[in-house]
Amino acid sequence: MRLLKHTMLILAMLALVSTSAVAELPKGEDLMDKMAEASGGEKMTAIKSMKMVGVMELTGMGVKGDMILLQKAPDKSKTEIMMHGIGTITQGFNGEVVWENNILQGARLLEGKEAAMMKLQSDFSSNADWRKAYNSAKTTGEENFNGQACYIVELEAKFDAQMTMLLDKTTYLPAGLKMIADTPMGKVPMEMTFEEYKEQDGVKFPSKMVQKVLTQVIEISFTEFEMNKAIDDAEFALPEAVQVLVDKKKAETAEAPKAPKA
Amino acid sequence: MKQFYMPSAILALMLILQGCVSLGTQEETLTEEARAKNLESFDLLWTTVHEKVWDTTFNDLDWEARGTYYRPLVAQAKTVNESRAQMQTMLNELELSHLNLIPAEVYDDLDTKGNTENADIGTPGLTVRVHLGKVMITAVEPGSPAAKYQLQPGWTIEAIDGEALTPMLERLKTALPVDSLAGLYGNRAVEKRLDGPLDETVEILFDTILYGVAVADIPRQPLKGNLVTLGNMPPLRVWFEHKALEDEIGYIAFNYFMDPMRIMPALETAVTEFKDKKGIVIDLRGNGGGIAGVAMGMAGWFVPEDTGHLGTMIFRDTELKLQVNPRMGAYTGPVAILVDNCSASCSEFFAGGLQSMGYAKVFGTQTAGAVLPASLEKLPNGDTLMFPIADYVSANGDRIEGVGIRPDVYAPPGFFGEMENNDPALAAATTWILKQPLK
Numbered sequence: 001m002r003l004l005k006h007t008m009l010i011l012a013m014l015a016l017v018s019t020s021a022v023a024e025l026p027k028g029e030d031l032m033d034k035m036a037e038a039s040g041g042e043k044m045t046a047i048k049s050m051k052m053v054g055v056m057e058l059t060g061m062g063v064k065g066d067m068i069l070l071q072k073a074p075d076k077s078k079t080e081i082m083m084h085g086i087g088t089i090t091q092g093f094n095g096e097v098v099w100e101n102n103i104l105q106g107a108r109l110l111e112g113k114e115a116a117m118m119k120l121q122s123d124f125s126s127n128a129d130w131r132k133a134y135n136s137a138k139t140t141g142e143e144n145f146n147g148q149a150c151y152i153v154e155l156e157a158k159f160d161a162q163m164t165m166l167l168d169k170t171t172y173l174p175a176g177l178k179m180i181a182d183t184p185m186g187k188v189p190m191e192m193t194f195e196e197y198k199e200q201d202g203v204k205f206p207s208k209m210v211q212k213v214l215t216q217v218i219e220i221s222f223t224e225f226e227m228n229k230a231i232d233d234a235e236f237a238l239p240e241a242v243q244v245l246v247d248k249k250k251a252e253t254a255e256a257p258k259a260p261k262a
Numbered sequence: 263m264k265q266f267y268m269p270s271a272i273l274a275l276m277l278i279l280q281g282c283v284s285l286g287t288q289e290e291t292l293t294e295e296a297r298a299k300n301l302e303s304f305d306l307l308w309t310t311v312h313e314k315v316w317d318t319t320f321n322d323l324d325w326e327a328r329g330t331y332y333r334p335l336v337a338q339a340k341t342v343n344e345s346r347a348q349m350q351t352m353l354n355e356l357e358l359s360h361l362n363l364i365p366a367e368v369y370d371d372l373d374t375k376g377n378t379e380n381a382d383i384g385t386p387g388l389t390v391r392v393h394l395g396k397v398m399i400t401a402v403e404p405g406s407p408a409a410k411y412q413l414q415p416g417w418t419i420e421a422i423d424g425e426a427l428t429p430m431l432e433r434l435k436t437a438l439p440v441d442s443l444a445g446l447y448g449n450r451a452v453e454k455r456l457d458g459p460l461d462e463t464v465e466i467l468f469d470t471i472l473y474g475v476a477v478a479d480i481p482r483q484p485l486k487g488n489l490v491t492l493g494n495m496p497p498l499r500v501w502f503e504h505k506a507l508e509d510e511i512g513y514i515a516f517n518y519f520m521d522p523m524r525i526m527p528a529l530e531t532a533v534t535e536f537k538d539k540k541g542i543v544i545d546l547r548g549n550g551g552g553i554a555g556v557a558m559g560m561a562g563w564f565v566p567e568d569t570g571h572l573g574t575m576i577f578r579d580t581e582l583k584l585q586v587n588p589r590m591g592a593y594t595g596p597v598a599i600l601v602d603n604c605s606a607s608c609s610e611f612f613a614g615g616l617q618s619m620g621y622a623k624v625f626g627t628q629t630a631g632a633v634l635p636a637s638l639e640k641l642p643n644g645d646t647l648m649f650p651i652a653d654y655v656s657a658n659g660d661r662i663e664g665v666g667i668r669p670d671v672y673a674p675p676g677f678f679g680e681m682e683n684n685d686p687a688l689a690a691a692t693t694w695i696l697k698q699p700l701k
Contacts, residue, residue, distance in 0.1 A: 061638050062493030085492040086553075087523045103522050104559035105587040185582040214577060215314040215637055215651045244590055 028137030028153045032130045034172040035165075040203035044127040047203060048073040049231045054222035056081065061216070076236040077122035092236060093122045099242040107241035109249065113182035116159030133158060146193045148175045173197055173204060188213060200225045291340055296643065300345045303641035304336045307349055307363070310639045311356070316578055316652045321356045328352055346645065358650050359443065359632035359663065360607075364496055366644030384460035384482030385453075389548065390419060391602060392448035393627075393675055397427050399468070400547075400675045401685070407481040413468065415685070416678030420475065421467040422455040445603030446630040449548075458482065471678040490521045492553075494638045494646050500525070504532035507543070511692055512536030515545035519552030519560065519608040526559060533563045533593050541596040541695030543688065547626060551607025554635055558584050561612060564621050566592040572615025573662075575635055575652040582652075584611060586619075596698040597622040598691035601669060606630040611654060614667040618657040623694060624669040626687040631666035 036044070052069040065083040070076075078092040087103030091110075098115035101107045110118060120126065126133035135156045143152050143166060150166040157163060166176040176193045190213045194206035205225060211218040238246065292300065308329045311320075320328075332352040339345035346363055353361045387406020390397050397419040402409050421427060434451055435444045456464055463479040470476060487501030502516040502525045514532050516525055536542050542564075554575075561572055565586045572584035599613045599622045610629045616622035634650035641647055655661050671694065673687040683689040 058493065060640070061495070062640065064493070085490070085521075085523075087526070103526050104555040105562055106559070106589050108587050183582075184585045184587075187580055188582070189579050214580075241590070248590075 025139045025141070026151065028139045028155075031139060031151055031153055031167050031172065032134075032137045032155075032165075035167055035174060036128055036130055038172040038204065040128075042128060043202035046201070046228070047124065047127065048228055051224070051226040051229065051231065052205075052222045053224035054220055056218060056220045059217045059219055067220070070231055070235055071122060071124070072231050072233075072236065073124040075119065075122045075124065076233070077118070078236055090239070091118065092238075093118050094236045094238060097238060097242070097246055099238060099245075101239050101241055107239065107245055108184075109242070109245050113159055113161055114184070116157075116161070117181070120157065120159070142169070145176050146195070150175050171197075174206075198225070201227050203227070292342060292345065296342070297337065297339075297345075299643040300339070300342075301333070301337055303643040303645060304333055304349055306639065306641055307353075307647050308333075310647055310649055311353070311361075314578075314637070314651060315356070315358070315361070315649050316576065316634075317356065317358065317650075318578065321358075323355055328355060357664075358634060359630075360634045360636035360648055360650045362648045364638075364646040364648055366646075382460055383457055383485060385457045385485055386464055386466070386480040386482055388413065388456060390449065390452050390456070391547075391604060391675060392431060392445045392452070393603075395428070395431065397431070397448075397452050398675055398677065406483055411478050411480050413466075413478075413480075414470070414678055416676060416680065417471060418469045418677070419452070419466055420469055422452070423465050425455065427452060427455075443630055443632055446606055446632060449604045457485070460484065471680075487517065488521065488524065490518075492520065494640055498550075502528045504528070504535070506536075506539070507692065509692065509696055510540045511695055512539040512542040513545065514542060517549055519549070519554075519556040519612070522553070522556050522559070526556070529560055529563055534591065537591070537593060539595065540700065541598060541692075541698060542593055543598045543600060543691050543695070544622075545600045545688070546605045546609040546613055547600050547602040547687070548604040549606070549609035550604070551609055551632075554584060554608060554611075557608040557612045558586055561586045561616060562589040563592050564597050564616060565589075565619065566594050570619045571657055572619075573611045573654055573656045575654055577652045584615065586615075596695050598695055599624045600687045600691060601626040601629050601667060602675075602687070603627055603630055603666075605667075606632045607634075610662055610667050611656070614656045614660075614662060617667070617670065623671065623691075624667060625671045625673050625691045625694070626669050627672065627674050628668055629662075629666035631662060631664045633662045 050069070050071045054067050054069075055064065056067055057064045063083060063085065065081050065086075067079065067081045070078045075095050076093060078090065081089045083089065089100070089102040091100045092098075098110040098118045099107065100110060120133055123133065130137070135158060138154045139151055140154050141152045143150050145166040148166075149169045151169060153165045153167055155163045155165055161179065161182070164178040165174055166178075167173070168175045174194050176191065178189075178191045181188045181190050190211060192212075193210045195208040195210065196206060197204045198207045205222070207222045209220040211220070308325075312325055329352075332348055335348040336345050339348055346365065350363050353363065387403035387408040388399055389401035389403075391400045392398075399413060399415050399417045399419065401415055402413050419427060430451060431444075431448045434447055456466075458464060460482050463481050465477060465479050467475060467477045485499055487499035489497055490500045491497045498518055498520055500516070500518045500521040504512065504514045507513045512532065512535070514529070533542075558572060565588050568588055571586060575582045575584065597616065599616065601609065601613050601624055605613065605626075606629065610631070610633045613622070613624050613629070617624045633654045635652050635654065636648045637651045639647045639649065653661070654663060656667075671690045673690040676686055
């Protein structure tokens with residue numbers, strides 16, 4: 001009996017230690033607020049357009065490319081990747097239509113979570129207010145990620161997707177992100193690291209990103225940042241091949257028989 | 263913070279499905295520095311296989327033990343080739359296609375030629391296939407030196423430059439990890455012997471079947487196609503051709519699913535030109551594969567509706583469907599695909615995928631069964647490891663690796679005098695197309 005009591009006591013103590021360890025973790029919401037503040041806080045609301053120029057490499061394969069990202073408030077964006085020896089892959093959101101056009105598979109309209117992800121990337125309003133993009137943030141532990149001591153914050157995105165953000169314990173800047181991406185081919189586990197932060201107009205951006213996906217490593221380095229320079233809306237106009245798909249979809253929707261009224 | 267997500271099209275680019283290259287011929291004695299680099303390379307090669315190759319059973323081998331066994335052998339190797347041979351032998355124990363060591367000089371050769379046209383290498387203009395243990399001429403390019411010497415489809419080649427081919431093919435078959443690859447590798451070994459310096463002839467001993475054996479010194483002509491490089495992949499000559507056959511049938515042929523900047527627009531042009539034809543023949547005989555994304559993109563020109571995929575890639579941590587994005591203006595008439603034992607990788611899932619989706623009939627002989635998607639890892643000694651990152655099953659659930667795609671109509675090449683037609687697979691395909699109802 002004495003042994004049992006002793007064991008119970010130890011278990012109780014362990015439980016207390018465990019509980020107090022969890023209690024010591026900062027709240028996910030607080031950490032995300034600190035992340036927003038560290039990234040630039042209110043200064044991020046002043047950003048109305050952005051142009052980023054960079055290079056990317058599929059390091060194992062040795063395939064390289066040049067890339068340009070354009071974003072314009074409130075929610076337009078376009079990503080163009082010119083892969084050497086392959087051709088151009090373009091993805092965009094004009095505020096209404098999420099699309100992709102590439103030399104391999106031609107034009108297509110993105111739907112579901114894939115489209116939601118692109119909209120999230122395009123939305124300026126969530127820059128300073130993470131709550132517009134995520135329903136909840138919960139701290140679940142700590143991890144040494146990419147050589148940095150980090151908090152693990154589980155995020156539930158507005159479009160029903162889970163992500164794990166690794167926030168640096170010192171700077172509160174994102175050190176990494178883990179997620180399962182929805183693609184037309186299926187669900188793909190991805191891990192991203194954010195490195196070499198640079199400041200522009202009081203806002204911090206990672207100038208290097210490393211994505212691990214399907215045993216491959218993709219390195220992206222942004223070499224040019226331009227903020228609040230005029231970007232013509234024509235940059236976000238739908239390519240002809242995409243417009244054809246939009247028109248076809250509209251025609252199909254118009255032709256579809258309407259459900260009889262109850 | 264702004265986030266950036268990679269377009270999913272990049273995923274399809276990561277999947278290389280291309281036949282393998284042979285080992286180099288370096289025989290130099292290793293320096294201590296080179297020996298150290300080779301050991302570093304061995305360690306990275308072993309770890310890459312351990313961590314990234316999809317088959318976590320390692321063909322029921324103890325991979326740790328295999329590493330322990332082979333590492334000293336690599337350390338003791340006296341030449342570059344010996345070292346590579348030990349590493350390749352270890353890889354072969356896994357019995358997987360696309361698990362190969364690509365020698366650094368494959369790239370060095372290219373660099374010395376200025377990364378342009380390889381102008382000093384030529385070919386006599388023959389297409390050959392290993393069939394029933396023999397090297398058979400299956401086509402003679404019109405206007406080529408071989409055509410001028412009146413070589414005929416259906417003849418067999420017994421020796422090249424004095425080397426008998428049968429023993430070489432037998433040696434090769436014994437060394438191969440997968441039986442279905444015998445035709446593919448045998449063919450490459452023969453082509454390697456036929457091709458050579460443009461200013462030299464190649465001595466071919468051939469059997470005319472009906473009139474006995476003969477020997478001829480055949481000149482060479484320049485290789486066709488554009489020399490293409492993509493990252494760490496070996497340089498390849500890529501060609502694409504299309505033409506109208508008799509009876510209102512279109513014909514498309516290409517040797518790799520590579521060089522998309524050239525072949526994707528070329529395919530669009532061909533499909534547009536052939537839109538009113540009674541049918542299209544896609545000739546993938548000898549097609550060595552390439553990039554999965556190119557094959558998926560090409561399939562979109564023959565799939566008018568969003569109805570499926572070309573099969574499933576099974577990775578360690580996920581499964582990906584090789585989804586087809588239907589193109590506006592896709593061809594809707596009958597499509598016949600020609601394959602043989604040298605149709606490998608992408609050409610297998612392209613043919614098998616369209617076959618199982620019901621958009622094409624397949625004619626010819628069983629394919630190579632070398633269909634695993636691969637990735638590349640540059641090694642410290644300059645060589646590159648090509649390794650399979652996923653298994654593949656066809657759209658109807660069949661495993662193709664080591665088996666190949668079975669044609670709907672078996673139409674093998676024939677020996678001279680045995681067949682009415684020089685090209686039985688093409689003849690069977692055109693006959694089938696002409697029996698199909700008009701659109």
